[in-house]
Amino acid sequence: MAYKDVYESWQKDPEAFWMDAAEAIDWDQAPSKALTDKGDNLYEWFADAKVNTCYNAVDRHVEAGRGDQTAIIYDSPITHTKREISYFELRNRVAMLAGALRAKGIEKGDRVIIYMPMVPEALEAMLACARLGAVHSVVFGGFAANELAVRIDDAKPKAIIAASCGLEPGRVVHYKPLLDGAIDLADHKPDFTVVLQREQEVAQLIEGRDYNWHGFQYGVEPAECVPVEGNHPAYILYTSGTTGQPKGVIRHTAGQLVALNWTMKNIYNVQQGDVFWAASDVGWVVGHSYICYGPLIHGNTTIVFEGKPVGTPDAGTFWRVIQEHNVTSFFTAPTAFRAVKREDPKGEYVKKYDLSCLKQVFLAGERADPDTITWAQNQLNVPIVDHWWQTETGYAIAANPLGIEELPTKLGSPAVPMPGYDVQILDEGGHPMPPGELGAIAIKLPLPPGTLPNLWNAEDRFKKSYLTAFPGFYETGDAGMKDEDGYLYIMARTDDVINVAGHRLSTGGMEEVLAGHPDVAECAVIGVTDQLKGQMPVGFLCLNAGADRDNADVVKEVVKLVREKIGPVAAFKLAVVVDRLPKTRSGKILRGTMVNIADNTPYKMPATIDDPAILDEIKVALQTIGYAKD
Numbered sequence: 045m046a047y048k049d050v051y052e053s054w055q056k057d058p059e060a061f062w063m064d065a066a067e068a069i070d071w072d073q074a075p076s077k078a079l080t081d082k083g084d085n086l087y088e089w090f091a092d093a094k095v096n097t098c099y100n101a102v103d104r105h106v107e108a109g110r111g112d113q114t115a116i117i118y119d120s121p122i123t124h125t126k127r128e129i130s131y132f133e134l135r136n137r138v139a140m141l142a143g144a145l146r147a148k149g150i151e152k153g154d155r156v157i158i159y160m161p162m163v164p165e166a167l168e169a170m171l172a173c174a175r176l177g178a179v180h181s182v183v184f185g186g187f188a189a190n191e192l193a194v195r196i197d198d199a200k201p202k203a204i205i206a207a208s209c210g211l212e213p214g215r216v217v218h219y220k221p222l223l224d225g226a227i228d229l230a231d232h233k234p235d236f237t238v239v240l241q242r243e244q245e246v247a248q249l250i251e252g253r254d255y256n257w258h259g260f261q262y263g264v265e266p267a268e269c270v271p272v273e274g275n276h277p278a279y280i281l282y283t284s285g286t287t288g289q290p291k292g293v294i295r296h297t298a299g300q301l302v303a304l305n306w307t308m309k310n311i312y313n314v315q316q317g318d319v320f321w322a323a324s325d326v327g328w329v330v331g332h333s334y335i336c337y338g339p340l341i342h343g344n345t346t347i348v349f350e351g352k353p354v355g356t357p358d359a360g361t362f363w364r365v366i367q368e369h370n371v372t373s374f375f376t377a378p379t380a381f382r383a384v385k386r387e388d389p390k391g392e393y394v395k396k397y398d399l400s401c402l403k404q405v406f407l408a409g410e411r412a413d414p415d416t417i418t419w420a421q422n423q424l425n426v427p428i429v430d431h432w433w434q435t436e437t438g439y440a441i442a443a444n445p446l447g448i449e450e451l452p453t454k455l456g457s458p459a460v461p462m463p464g465y466d467v468q469i470l471d472e473g474g475h476p477m478p479p480g481e482l483g484a485i486a487i488k489l490p491l492p493p494g495t496l497p498n499l500w501n502a503e504d505r506f507k508k509s510y511l512t513a514f515p516g517f518y519e520t521g522d523a524g525m526k527d528e529d530g531y532l533y534i535m536a537r538t539d540d541v542i543n544v545a546g547h548r549l550s551t552g553g554m555e556e557v558l559a560g561h562p563d564v565a566e567c568a569v570i571g572v573t574d575q576l577k578g579q580m581p582v583g584f585l586c587l588n589a590g591a592d593r594d595n596a597d598v599v600k601e602v603v604k605l606v607r608e609k610i611g612p613v614a615a616f617k618l619a620v621v622v623d624r625l626p627k628t629r630s631g632k633i634l635r636g637t638m639v640n641i642a643d644n645t646p647y648k649m650p651a652t653i654d655d656p657a658i659l660d661e662i663k664v665a666l667q668t669i670g671y672a673k674d
């Protein structure tokens with residue numbers, strides 16, 4: 045079947061389409077139907093089924109005789125370590141860890157926060173939770189204690205599983221003090237923590253609260269897989285919204301199993317046993333779906349890579365890993381390729397490796413710019429697929445589904461909607477826009493299986509954030525257009541979310557931190573275009589009248605504050621002091637216009653601007669930090 049036929053078969057009977065896909069999953073009790081309409085625009089998939097994620101991701105492969113196949117390859121150029129874990133070993137390790145967690149009181153429905161770097165134990169912790177029906181929430185290691193505390197208070201975990209440290213090039217990230225600090229800051233206190241002691245750092249454990257990963261597994265009974273309802277939350281993953289309070293995206297168990305399994309063959313074009321590598325981090329949705337669950341559910345080998353595209357040790361790392369581990373499909377962020385391209389524009393490192401195993405490359409996390417795609421096409425000589433998705437959806441909304449049919453590539457477009465997604469471009473009044481015209485991108489409800497059914501403990505926020513703007517549709521928060529052939533173009537966010545090195549960040553959250561500085565009266569944060577990272581945050585500060593401070597000192601202090609409160613991942617390094625901010629007469633800060641000035645892109649003078657002269661002041665301030673150059 046061609047893409048068009050598959051998409052039409054979904055359109056004709058969505059429920060039959062997904063019931064058919066559901067046959068690839070091993071159910072404890074098969075679903076009697078696909079979709080449950082809960083009213084008020086809320087939907088659930090396979091709600092009456094009983095199933096276990098860990099069984100499908102691990103045990104079933106062992107029972108089918110594939111126990112010797114490698115499940116996880118750990119490759120860490122930072123620690124010079126390589127290790128392989130077979131499905132058989134993985135089953136035993138996860139069952140023991142789950143048994144130890146159960147012995148300490150973790151049961152179905154309990155939340156467990158996982159705060160770990162890119163080590164295989166992070167996947168084992170996720171799978172051990174899934175085995176018990178516990179709901180994990182993985183927190184990215186680049187976040188500060190305060191962000192971890194916010195998540196602890198929202199998810200209210202019974203336990204936290206962490207590592208003693210993470211390793212960034214040239215820097216040890218001391219997880220344990222961050223963990224202790226977060227527990228101190230949070231109102232909710234977990235019953236216990238489990239700490240994986242790494243060779244590079246042995247953390248101090250608090251007697252009676254902190255357990256050593258290895259020690260606490262001695263003498264326990266391995267745990268069996270606990271069947272859970274299809275609509276049981278598999279995990280909560282927090283993502284940036286418009287404020288400093290992150291949104292807890294929920295993923296339901298059955299929908300995730302069915303949808304991710306479907307994507308492995310149809311989008312990523314891999315067969316059971318192939319090696320699939322997503323060079324992301326378990327703290328992001330890509331890590332959940334395509335380092336951990338997708339490849340394992342489908343019976344692939346996944347790679348846990350603890351390194352960077354450049355500097356660990358050089359711009360050839362990606363190609364070394366692909367050759368050495370026989371990678372078939374490779375998934376990374378455009379920013380990673382831009383980093384490699386900057387160091388190796390002519391592809392000298394590419395030539396050093398035999399990449400004949402590599403059949404295709406996928407890019408996501410931010411818009412893939414045509415230059416980067418063209419460079420990758422020229423270097424690698426395989427299809428380079430830009431595909432568009434969000435933490436909320438858990439997998440691609442639009443892609444070039446190589447396992448079905450390789451469609452022509454159009455530079456700048458993540459190609460076409462996947463089955464399950466009726467994507468429409470709407471004007472402000474919710475009317476469809478003609479091809480080629482820019483509008484808000486919305487998806488007709490219901491969303492397909494595996495996408496978010498709700499936000500954790502925040503149904504009103506869920507409805508307000510996603511379902512209110514366009515009744516009957518999910519609002520993606522992205523703006524863009526569709527061409528005559530139905531190809532989508534994702535151009536910008538419609539909210540205050542920015543994308544820095546493929547990481548989704550809230551400028552609103554950063555503004556909350558800046559506003560907390562005692563000398564700052566008013567502030568704004570915008571995302572300016574950056575050649576490497578896509579966007580970079582820049583802060584504008586208006587100081588309190590009478591604040592007798594050196595501007596440079598205040599800038600230094602706010603940069604430090606954002607690093608302490610949000611974390612290094614915010615990459616907040618640039619701020620300027622200005623007398624005033626450009627606003628409309630009703631007091632709305634003109635952030636969009638400030639971005640245009642910084643990027644030197646043409647803009648129309650906003651009709652409602654209070655005082656146009658302020659824009660010149662903004663330009664001068666931006667020039668002092670290297671932006672808005674004529």
Ligand code: COA
Binds near residue numbers: 210376377383
């Ligand atoms: N734990 C602790 N700190 C982390 C971290 C982690 N897991 N990940 C990143 N950081 C830190 C970095 O060390 C850096 O700190 P610094 O300010 O002290 O230098 C800061 O956060 C910003 O990191 P980043 O924006 O990633 O920049 P970088 O200079 O370290 O690397 C790239 C630049 C492009 C090489 C890198 O961002 C990259 O590989 N990006 C790919 C992103 C990706 O895979 N995204 C997932 C979506 S698919």
Ligand code: AMP
Binds near residue numbers: 408409430432520537
């Ligand atoms: P995240 O939730 O971190 O995956 O970020 C999702 C957001 O990243 C989307 O809403 C888009 O703004 C952006 N994004 C992700 N993939 C793409 C892509 N292929 N093209 C354009 N934007 C993308």
